[in-house]
Amino acid sequence: MRVLVTGAAGMVGSYVETVFGAEELYLTDLDQSDDNVIPLDISDAAAVMQTVQGVEPGVVIHLAGATDVDRCQKEPDWAYAVNATGTQNVAEACEATGALLVYVSTGNVFSGEKDEPYTEFDAPGPGNVYGESKLAGEQIVASRLNRYYIVRAGWMIGGGEKDKKFVGKITRMILEGKTQLKAVDDKFGSPTYACDLLRGISRLLDTGHYGLYHMVNPGAPSRYQIAQSVREVLKRPGVEIEPVPSELFPMPAPRIRMEAMRNCKLELLGFDWMRPWSAALEDYLVHDLVPAVSEAE
Ligand SMILES: NC(=O)c1ccc[n+]([C@@H]2O[C@H](COP(=O)([O-])OP(=O)(O)OC[C@H]3O[C@@H](n4cnc5c(N)ncnc54)[C@H](OP(=O)(O)O)[C@@H]3O)[C@@H](O)[C@H]2O)c1
Numbered sequence: 001m002r003v004l005v006t007g008a009a010g011m012v013g014s015y016v017e018t019v020f021g022a023e024e025l026y027l028t029d030l031d032q033s034d035d036n037v038i039p040l041d042i043s044d045a046a047a048v049m050q051t052v053q054g055v056e057p058g059v060v061i062h063l064a065g066a067t068d069v070d071r072c073q074k075e076p077d078w079a080y081a082v083n084a085t086g087t088q089n090v091a092e093a094c095e096a097t098g099a100l101l102v103y104v105s106t107g108n109v110f111s112g113e114k115d116e117p118y119t120e121f122d123a124p125g126p127g128n129v130y131g132e133s134k135l136a137g138e139q140i141v142a143s144r145l146n147r148y149y150i151v152r153a154g155w156m157i158g159g160g161e162k163d164k165k166f167v168g169k170i171t172r173m174i175l176e177g178k179t180q181l182k183a184v185d186d187k188f189g190s191p192t193y194a195c196d197l198l199r200g201i202s203r204l205l206d207t208g209h210y211g212l213y214h215m216v217n218p219g220a221p222s223r224y225q226i227a228q229s230v231r232e233v234l235k236r237p238g239v240e241i242e243p244v245p246s247e248l249f250p251m252p253a254p255r256i257r258m259e260a261m262r263n264c265k266l267e268l269l270g271f272d273w274m275r276p277w278s279a280a281l282e283d284y285l286v287h288d289l290v291p292a293v294s295e296a297e
Helices: 013-020 045-055 069-074 076-097 129-144 166-175 194-207 223-233 264-269 277-296
Strands: 002-006 024-029 037-039 059-062 100-106 148-153 155-157 180-184 191-193 211-214 240-244
Touching: 002 013, 002 045, 013 024, 013 194, 045 076, 059 076, 069 076, 069 129, 076 100, 076 129, 100 129, 100 194, 129 148, 148 194, 155 194, 155 277, 166 180, 166 223, 166 277, 180 223, 191 194, 191 277, 194 277, 211 264, 223 240, 223 277
Parallel strands: 002 024, 002 059, 024 037, 059 100, 100 148, 148 211, 155 191, 180 240
Antiparallel strands: none
16 A cells, blocks of 8 residues: 655654655655655645645545644744644645545534533534644545545644653653642543554554544543553652642643543444543553653753
């Protein structure tokens, strides 16, 4: 299978070779620092069409995105240029070449007002510009193509040495010897190990059941509960973690209260192979993040 990947230099992209290494891979990204990655700006319609027509992939895994939620809020034109128009460019190139499109989206398409995890059958209603622009991307894909997968992921974990997200930060602080930490306990999400996400996408491709899916490591923990799990895996019972309200860390973009999702369609179709979030987190910490951090020291 010939697979073209956009946004391949990002967090999820860092696991593409692990999961899809047996395929004929064409990795693309804005980032031009890696010789294995073809430079491609998805907001350049002509360049996207030319690249996809040149490669003629069977599948395009579209990971490129404006993912800085606060920057999206401050610069909505940037968010829409990448997440909506950029996705349209990728969808049009797939339409022209007959490639199957996999678009990775987010739980930020929801309002966050529900008390339990969202399913694919809940109506979207984004609470920030990032979510609006990703939803616009979903709508373009669904209206333009017959053969596509839209896969909504949760709070992404992964990246190893380059992990600057919550799990990476908390882990580094604990490993550096910090003994008093604060973590927000009034926002809930479903962690999604980027490697599990790509493995899930690989299996989904084999099913031929096109459409919209939630693909998270099931559960709806708060950041506080995730921090407690990190402490447990790292075997540092002496580290005190204080649960705090999110007002303590004001941010430019609103963060929705409930971002967690249920893999309802995978469950109903009988192929929910995603392991619980705590098992995925432990695997990531033990086999990926901690070795990478130790090696970098
Ligand atoms: N991270 C999460 O928590 C999360 C959760 C759910 C869904 N998602 C979705 O999953 C996908 C992958 O996320 P990720 O965590 O791997 O994000 P990431 O680490 O930010 O990677 C995205 C990549 O896309 C690149 N990019 C940005 N603008 C581009 C453009 N115009 N043309 C081509 N490439 C461009 C980025 O380059 P620069 O770094 O140079 O900007 C980056 O290398 C995204 O679509 C995101 O919306 C992410």
